[in-house]
Amino acid sequence: QQQVKQSPQSLIVQKGGISIINCAYENTAFDYFPWYQQFPGKGPALLIAIRPDVSEKKEGRFTISFNKSAKQFSLHIMDSQPGDSATYFCAASIDSGGYQKVTFGTGTKLQVIP
Amino acid sequence: DAGITQSPRYKITETGRQVTLMCHQTWSHSYMFWYRQDLGHGLRLIYYSAAADITDKGEVPDGYVVSRSKTENFPLTLESATRSQTSVYFCASSPTAGAYNEQFFGPGTRLTVL
Numbered sequence: 256q257q258q259v260k261q262s263p264q265s266l267i268v269q270k271g272g273i274s275i276i277n278c279a280y281e282n283t284a285f286d287y288f289p290w291y292q293q294f295p296g297k298g299p300a301l302l303i304a305i306r307p308d309v310s311e312k313k314e315g316r317f318t319i320s321f322n323k324s325a326k327q328f329s330l331h332i333m334d335s336q337p338g339d340s341a342t343y344f345c346a347a348s349i350d351s352g353g354y355q356k357v358t359f360g361t362g363t364k365l366q367v368i369p
Numbered sequence: 370d371a372g373i374t375q376s377p378r379y380k381i382t383e384t385g386r387q388v389t390l391m392c393h394q395t396w397s398h399s400y401m402f403w404y405r406q407d408l409g410h411g412l413r414l415i416y417y418s419a420a421a422d423i424t425d426k427g428e429v430p431d432g433y434v435v436s437r438s439k440t441e442n443f444p445l446t447l448e449s450a451t452r453s454q455t456s457v458y459f460c461a462s463s464p465t466a467g468a469y470n471e472q473f474f475g476p477g478t479r480l481t482v483l
Contacts (some may be wrong), residue, residue, distance in 0.1 A: 259409075269385070287469050298373075298474030299412070306469070344411055348420050354400055354419060355470055359411040 257346050258282055258313075261360030270365050274332040276363045278345035281326065285347035287355065290319065290330050293342045293362075302343070335367045371395045375460050376476040382450050385481050390445045390478050392460030400463040401443040402427075402472065403435065405456040410460065418443055450482045 260279045268274045280288075289304035305312045305319040305328065312319045318331040334340055345360040373394040382388045389426065403415040405476040413425030416435040423436050432454060435445045447454055457479050 289471070291474075296476070298461070298476050300474065301471045304469070304471075327451075328375040354417065356414070357472065361409055 257361045258358045259345060261306060262346050262362070263363060264366045266334075266366070268335045268365065270335065270337060270367055270369050272335050272367075274330075274335045274365055274366070274367070275341065276330045276343055276345065277309050278329065278347075279325075279327045279357050280347045282347070282349065283326065285349050285358075287315065287348040288319070288321065288328050289348070289357070290317075291344045291345050291346060291359075293344065295341075300343060331366075336363075337367045337369055340365055373460060373462055373473055373475040375458075375478050377478060378476065379479050381481045381483065384451060385449050388447045388450055388480070390447075390460075390480070391442045392445070392475060394441055394443075394460075394473075395472070396462060396464070396476075397440055398464045398473070399440070400465070400470075401437065402461040402463070403433070403443070403445045404459045404461065405429065405454075406435035406459060406477070407456050412474055414444065415458075432434045447480075450480075453480050454480065455482045456480060 290302045291299035292302040293299040303317050304316050318334045321328045342364045343363045344362050348355045348357040376391045402417045404412040415427050418424045418437045457477050459477050460475040463470045463472045
């Protein structure tokens with residue numbers, strides 16, 4: 256049962272282009288939507304996150320767009336760089352008996368080519 | 370070294386053997402988690418712990434055992450390894466149970482069960 260659906264599975268973007276990764280969720284009780292970035296051989300690390308009462312959050316070249324009515328959110332990477340090449344996971348979390356239970360998407364492998 | 374570490378980083382074992390993956394964090398975070406990462410599934414929660422001597426099942430706990438006698442350590446044991454447990458395992462920690470808390474991931478252990 257995949258509660259967070261992520262697409263595309265892989266993405267190739269030219270340097271300087273815009274990378275867009277989309278996610279959709281089912282459970283309207285989710286109350287926090289983080290994105291994690293994972294480089295090869297490393298563990299995931301928090302990149303940027305948004306709460307459902309906000310429609311957009313921007314941090315540098317990374318922007319989350321959030322559409323609560325459609326239950327969708329996306330990550331936009333502006334001016335993509337080869338150093339952005341990594342796997343990106345969207346996630347959604349909910350308070351579950353005292354801790355934030357995080358459900359991850361299946362991941363998008365991004366390759367930025369020079 | 371400060372942070373969260375996992376050992377071993379790579380492990381090859383045979384079906385039916387017991388194997389223990391170690392996780393150690395130096396932040397004194399209350400919460401610790403074990404995930405497995407598989408292609409097409411993203412990260413799936415195996416077990417989590419809210420404090421020393423408090424553990425609970427996640428999404429895919431079958432075949433795994435955890436313990437947490439000290440706050441800083443959270444070992445994961447495969448009692449009788451199966452080929453389906455070939456995966457990359459990540460340990461993570463989080464400071465509190467509060468909302469919007471980031472999870473900090475270790476570097477992972479790549480386990481192969483022959």
